[in-house]
Amino acid sequence: MGIAYLQFKLAWRLFRKPPSGLSEVESERVQCVARRQADLEQQVLNTMEAAGVVVPDRVVQEHFAQIRSRYAVGDEFHADLADNGLDEAMVHDALYRELRVEAVIEKVAARTPPASLVDAELYYRAHPASFDRPEARRLSHVLVTYDTAAERVTACKVLSHVRSQALSSARFGEAALQYSHCPTAMQAGSLGTVRRGQLFPDIEAVAFALAQDQLSDIVESPVGLHVVRCDEILPWGPVPFDEVAPRIVAALTERRRESNCRAWLRSLSACDAAEVAEVP
Incomplete structure (x- = not known):
């Protein structure tokens, strides 16, 4: 059965x-x-x-x-x-x-005894790359595309107007909805959280040089002209140990629990094999 x-x-x-x-x-x-x-x-x-x-x-x-x-x-x-x-x-x-x-x-x-803070700190110091937050920002943009030189001139005028009028986050979102040719217009122009390596190089260089709540100058990419807004500069660099200590302790404890269970299960098979070997 x-x-x-x-x-x-x-x-x-x-x-x-x-x-x-x-x-x-x-x-x-x-x-x-x-x-x-x-x-x-x-x-x-x-x-x-x-x-x-x-x-x-x-x-x-x-x-x-x-x-x-x-x-x-x-x-x-x-x-x-x-x-x-x-x-x-x-x-x-x-x-x-x-x-x-x-x-x-x-x-x-x-x-299984739980991992200690000492165990956690040793792991933290031995694996610095695991606790290093990459540079990241929350960004929004207005994109205006063009096909001809005349359309490019018009696009520059539109984006210059955006830069002069849409200084707040709310106004920028309204401008994105009105003028942007990017699908993100429906989300107030939001690009979400962006890390280095995710944008066109020219856009990235400008975006990661902005202060929080600052608008960029007009910048060009292969898809058109943009004005980028930095909505938030997120914390980056090494995560403080105190912030991740509980997570490390929990992970190390779970790893030890699994290891002890595997060892215990292996010991059962070893005991059975030994008993069979002793049978005359």
């Missing part, structure tokens, strides 16, 4: 389809993985850590409902169970076993 349920579950997890829809190759893979998982689950449940571990029926029912929800109608669900030698009661029992295994592994993980 345990193997049948695992095959049923793994068919969905690995291939997003019921066991009856698997190809021969897919079915062989599911069977192989199911056998290995069943052996591992039994090893976990045979440990002293599993003693006293129970799973509330409410939790089992929630997971059963998730499986049931994959089917449009109940008849398909029950037919698929029957095709795999299962019924609802057997699935409930298998789910209880599976969730109990997960609870035991979580119990083992919970024994």
Whole structure:
């Protein structure tokens, strides 16, 4: 029954389809993985850590409902169970076993001491690039395109008017909606958060030289003429340790939990191998 349920579950997890829809190759893979998982689950449940571990029926029912929800109608669900030698009661029992295994592994993980601030600071100093914010700004622009020399003259006049009248963020947004030929006109000309390397070089050089709330002179790119507004200069450079310390501690602790669980699971297989070797 345990193997049948695992095959049923793994068919969905690995291939997003019921066991009856698997190809021969897919079915062989599911069977192989199911056998290995069943052996591992039994090893976990045979440990002293599993003693006293129970799973509330409410939790089992929630997971059963998730499986049931994959089917449009109940008849398909029950037919698929029957095709795999299962019924609802057997699935409930298998789910209880599976969730109990997960609870035991979580119990083992919970024994892991949390990382300390000292651990976090050592990691922070050893990986400076991971905590270096790139230079970034929130920018808006008005773009006017042209095809002829006369249209270019008109574009310059329009943008000169924008520069003289649209000094505030709100007025600039109105000007973008009225004059800009860029789709961003519908978002008040907003380019969003922009980092170096994301704009045309001439636009980038101008945009990253602006003070906050400052408008650029008219600048040309391959697509037309622009006036750029710097809406905000975002913090950049090394992120202070105090700002990222909780995140580093959490990540290091989770990494240790996973490492300890893997080591514990490997030890179960090693113990089984040793017991087999001792049999006369």
